[in-house]
Amino acid sequence: MDNQNSDSARFLSTGVAGLDIILGGGLTSDRLFLIEGEPGTGKTTLALQFLHEGVQRGESVIYITLAETRVELTAVAQSHGWTMDGIHVEDIIPNESILHPDHQFTIFHPSEIEMGMTTQRILDAIERYKPSRVVLDSLSELQLLAESPLRYRRQVLALKQYLAGKGCTTLFLDDRTALSGDLQVRSVAHGVITLELINQDYGSERRRVRIVKYRGIAFRGGSHDYKIVTGGLCVYPRLIAAQSRVQASRKQLSSGIAALDTLTGGGLDEGTSTLISGPPGTGKSSLGAQYVHAATERGEKAAMFLFEEAANNLMLRSTGLGIDLHGALERKLLSIQQIDPAEMAPGEFMQAVVDAERDGARVIVIDSLNGYLKAMPDERFLATHMHELLTYLGQRGVATILVGVQAGIIGGAMSTAVDASYIADSVVMLRYFEARGKVRQAISVFKRRVGMHERTIRLFSMSSQGIKVGDVLTNFHGILTGVPTFDDEQCQVLFDDENS
Numbered sequence: 001m002d003n004q005n006s007d008s009a010r011f012l013s014t015g016v017a018g019l020d021i022i023l024g025g026g027l028t029s030d031r032l033f034l035i036e037g038e039p040g041t042g043k044t045t046l047a048l049q050f051l052h053e054g055v056q057r058g059e060s061v062i063y064i065t066l067a068e069t070r071v072e073l074t075a076v077a078q079s080h081g082w083t084m085d086g087i088h089v090e091d092i093i094p095n096e097s098i099l100h101p102d103h104q105f106t107i108f109h110p111s112e113i114e115m116g117m118t119t120q121r122i123l124d125a126i127e128r129y130k131p132s133r134v135v136l137d138s139l140s141e142l143q144l145l146a147e148s149p150l151r152y153r154r155q156v157l158a159l160k161q162y163l164a165g166k167g168c169t170t171l172f173l174d175d176r177t178a179l180s181g182d183l184q185v186r187s188v189a190h191g192v193i194t195l196e197l198i199n200q201d202y203g204s205e206r207r208r209v210r211i212v213k214y215r216g217i218a219f220r221g222g223s224h225d226y227k228i229v230t231g232g233l234c235v236y237p238r239l240i241a242a243q244s245r246v247q248a249s250r251k252q253l254s255s256g257i258a259a260l261d262t263l264t265g266g267g268l269d270e271g272t273s274t275l276i277s278g279p280p281g282t283g284k285s286s287l288g289a290q291y292v293h294a295a296t297e298r299g300e301k302a303a304m305f306l307f308e309e310a311a312n313n314l315m316l317r318s319t320g321l322g323i324d325l326h327g328a329l330e331r332k333l334l335s336i337q338q339i340d341p342a343e344m345a346p347g348e349f350m351q352a353v354v355d356a357e358r359d360g361a362r363v364i365v366i367d368s369l370n371g372y373l374k375a376m377p378d379e380r381f382l383a384t385h386m387h388e389l390l391t392y393l394g395q396r397g398v399a400t401i402l403v404g405v406q407a408g409i410i411g412g413a414m415s416t417a418v419d420a421s422y423i424a425d426s427v428v429m430l431r432y433f434e435a436r437g438k439v440r441q442a443i444s445v446f447k448r449r450v451g452m453h454e455r456t457i458r459l460f461s462m463s464s465q466g467i468k469v470g471d472v473l474t475n476f477h478g479i480l481t482g483v484p485t486f487d488d489e490q491c492q493v494l495f496d497d498e499n500s
Contacts, residue, residue, distance in 0.1 A: 012133070012169050015053030016046065018235030018351075019193075022211060022220045027191070029132075029169050032160045034139075034185050036174040037195030041207065042228045043173045044068065044076055046195070047135040048087075049232045050171060054133040055086035061133040062088040064122055066141035067175075069093060080231055090125040092118055115145040119155070126166055134163060139174040139185060153184045160188055190215050196223070204343050209235055225347025236347035239354065241391035250450075253363065253399050256294035259469035264445055265453035268426070270362070272450055273390045273400040275369075275423075278430030282441050283462050284403045285309060287428070288365040289318045289325065290467050291401060295363040296328035302363040303335045303356035305349070307371020311336045322466040335361070341374040350389055357398055364393060368403040387423055394425075425449040430460060433476075443469060 011026035020026045027033055027050075035043050047063065054061040063073060070089045077084050118141075126134070139156075146152035156172075163170045172185060186192050192212040199205050208223040226235040252267035261267045268274055268291065276284045292302040306314060314336070318325050328334035335356060339349060349372070356364060366372060372386070393400050402424060427447040432439055443460035445453045459470030 013053050014046070015049035016233050016235050018224070018226070018237050019046075019209065019233070021237045022209070022224055022235065023191075023214065024217045024219045027169055028217065030164050030167050031190035032163065032170045032172065032188070033191045033193065034172050034174060034189040035193050035195065036176060038197060039175050039177070041195035041197050042226075042233055043175065043195060044073070044137065045080065045228060046233050047137065047171055047173060048073070048077055048080075048082065051087050051133055051135060052082060059132045060088070060129055061086070061135075062090060062125060062129050062131040063135045063137070064090045064092065064125060065137045066092050066118065067138050088125070088129045088131070090121065092121050115142075115155070118142070118145060119159075122159070123162070126163070126168070130166070131168060134168045134170040135173065136170065137173040139172050140177045149184060153188070156185055156188050186213065189213070191217075195226075202342060206345055225345035227345065227348065234348075236345070236351040238347060239350050239385075239388045239392055241388050241395060250397065253291070254294055255291050256297065257290065257467060257469055259458070260290075260443075260467075263443065263454045263456070263458060263469060264426070264428070265448055265451050268399045268401075269450045270397040270399050271394045272425035273394065273402060273423070274426040274428060275402045275404050276428045276430065277404040277406060279406050279432060282430035282432060283460065283467065284405070284430060285314065285367050286317065286321055286323070286462055286467060287430075288367060288401045288403055289314065289321075289323050291399075292334060292363055292365060293318070293323045293325060293328070295399075296325075296331070296333040299333070300362040301333050301335075301360040302328070302365070303337070303353075303359075303361040304365040304367065305337050305339055305353065306367050307339050307341060307374070308368060311338050320464060321462055322464060335359070339371065341371055346385055350385065353389060354392065357393060357396055361398065363399050363401070365401045366403065368405050370405045383423060390423060426453075435476075442473060 010028050011020075011023075012029050013020055013026045014023070035046060037043050051061040051063060065073065070091045073089060074084050122136070136159075142155060143152050146155055160170075172189070174185065191214040194210045194212050196208045196210065197205055198208065207226050207228070209226050210223050211219045211221065220237060220240065222238050224235060224238045226233055228234075250270050252269055254261050254267045255264075276287055278284050288304070292304060295302045304314070315325055325334060325336075329336070337352060337356075339352075353364060353366075369386075390400055424447070426445065426449065429444050429446050431442045431444075433442055434440070441460040441462075442457050444457040445455070456472040456474075457476070458472055459468075461468045461470065
């Protein structure tokens with residue numbers, strides 16, 4: 001499929017980097033493309049980006065508008081910090097004179113006169129400016145003027161042949177507001193790009209772009225998230241790990257705590273994912289911060305993505321445990337991003353993680369998996385999205401740490417909102433249990449795909465002295481359920497020093 005897109009000279013950039021990736025390089029020159037979508041999906045913004053890209057390359061470009069006025073187009077451009085310099089605008093909109101009774105047609109139907117006048121003005125503009133990039137906005141007006149499907153199709157075909165003969169790469173915008181939603185132009189166009197607006201029950205709306213058709217090009221199929229921001233469209237291509245396989249060397253990463261490294265079989269392996277699971281307050285996020293701190297102390301870059309906890313709270317809590325993340329931030333070895341699930345699309349989040357890896361991050365923490373679940377518009381695809389992301393990071397030797405919060409504190413009622421244990425390469429479990437009138441914590445490793453690990457259950461504690469992994473709880477039973485029974489003699493050996 002790669003050879004299919006090998007002739008890069010045939011492509012014109014759309015001005016949107018993510019869209020060019022999805023299209024396999026850009027738009028084939030001298031061809032007609034249909035951009036379709038309901039009002040508000042960003043068709044005009046995309047068209048202006050396409051033309052601005054042409055202006056920057058020294059090309060002649062034109063925006064032929066049948067709906068929006070020149071003033072409205074200028075306002076759109078200014079909202080993104082652009083100017084209309086270099087963009088020729090042909091404003092073909094009936095003026096207010098048609099409202100006067102003397103200008104009403106009585107012998108001919110209005111559409112017969114207006115269609116001929118509109119077509120002639122389009123041709124005159126092309127001859128006058130000789131553009132290499134053309135935008136026609138919008139097809140709904142042409143369809144209404146044509147009245148019959150046959151006349152409409154013939155009109156579009158004639159325009160397609162004429163523009164191709166003049167060496168124009170053309171975007172036809174269709175807002176789907178015409179009387180009939182037929183597929184006439186889809187069959188005629190060389191490529192079809194659909195912009196979708198999806199309203200959510202809560203939070204901001206989701207926008208997705210999909211390539212419906214692109215003749216002779218191996219494009220990236222499926223739906224891809226995008227946003228309209230100041231500066232235009234930002235498209236986040238769907239991550240396909242299989243298209244970017246990289247062989248990376250593997251080594252073990254220490255946590256900086258000898259007992260914890262022993263428990264995990266020598267440390268976390270590069271290119272693997274680890275799920276830290278447990279009830280609230282057991283120290284999952286702190287354990288993730290410890291691995292990040294150890295990485296930055298080795299001079300390696302790390303990144304943390306927080307869904308629930310504020311970055312300031314993480315910094316304060318980590319400092320209280322003797323884990324200094326401030327120094328790593330100042331040395332630019334650590335990046336912390338606060339994620340708002342209600343505002344960020346899943347594709348945007350995945351792109352942020354990929355960007356962190358490309359910036360050199362060797363340890364990435366996602367805190368938490370439950371927050372990621374809430375960021376998804378459809379929970380059924382969480383496992384697929386996460387699998388692609390973890391595979392991509394694993395191929396590049398990144399150690400990924402996922403935090404999974406379980407509902408409930410102790411006993412059999414504990415559950416998790418999503419079972420990601422089968423996706424992760426390793427699973428570290430934290431548990432509460434009661435002994436001698438105090439609530440305590442235990443840590444164990446349940447799974448490790450690469451190499452051996454210690455199968456014991458150890459004491460786990462946090463204090464101003466840092467995180468401590470203690471002795472093995474050999475004579476305790478039922479710790480994982482939070483309702484243990486234990487040998488009183490060993491309990492005395494383990495916990496008597498607290499009172500000394």
